[in-house]
Amino acid sequence: MKAGDRRKNIVLMEPTAQALRDEFIGWQCRLRQLSVREGLGRPSSGMRPRVSTLDGAELAPAVTLLLMREDPAESTQEFRFQVQKTQDPVERYDKALEILSAWYYQRPRDFTDVMTGLFGPGSALVDRLLLQGRCELEFVEYARGYRIPCSVLELAETDAHYQATYWHNRLFNANMPAGVRVLSFTPDWTHSADFDVDPDGE
Numbered sequence: 001m002k003a004g005d006r007r008k009n010i011v012l013m014e015p016t017a018q019a020l021r022d023e024f025i026g027w028q029c030r031l032r033q034l035s036v037r038e039g040l041g042r043p044s045s046g047m048r049p050r051v052s053t054l055d056g057a058e059l060a061p062a063v064t065l066l067l068m069r070e071d072p073a074e075s076t077q078e079f080r081f082q083v084q085k086t087q088d089p090v091e092r093y094d095k096a097l098e099i100l101s102a103w104y105y106q107r108p109r110d111f112t113d114v115m116t117g118l119f120g121p122g123s124a125l126v127d128r129l130l131l132q133g134r135c136e137l138e139f140v141e142y143a144r145g146y147r148i149p150c151s152v153l154e155l156a157e158t159d160a161h162y163q164a165t166y167w168h169n170r171l172f173n174a175n176m177p178a179g180v181r182v183l184s185f186t187p188d189w190t191h192s193a194d195f196d197v198d199p200d201g202e
Contacts, residue, residue, distance in 0.1 A: 146193070
């Protein structure tokens, strides 16, 4: 299937949907390991999905998302500690790469399928996503792709996933503005699909 093709009205049985979920999480962990080990932590295309409505209208060409751990408390505490330990952005950045490349993405089973994104306080995209309540994320990297419909919610600052997202981003960006907003994206695997990408577009 080409990246531009769309599957309509396909419903996966539960075992197939679960297998697709596990495959996607493993793929994401591998991409993120490569990003921190070989790409200096820069998000690759497979970590920055295209966002569209369920009808296919593009809302954003690419949005950087994080993959949430089953229990984010320990890693959030570590991220917060490193941010507060030093004001040197280079030292913070290096420490972030050390943590994320060493153990963070080693075991896909430690992650949920929930993804989060951090947005600026005046983001029009956030308002559009919340108005829609649902969206479709299309991930593509190398010859692999996934098309995943998701429900969208805004997280309160006290939410564990908000805290994990905030402190993860603070490690890489010391100049985050006040009032940032965090959205969660929860997949509907029964209506998701994987596809192969033809590099020649044929």
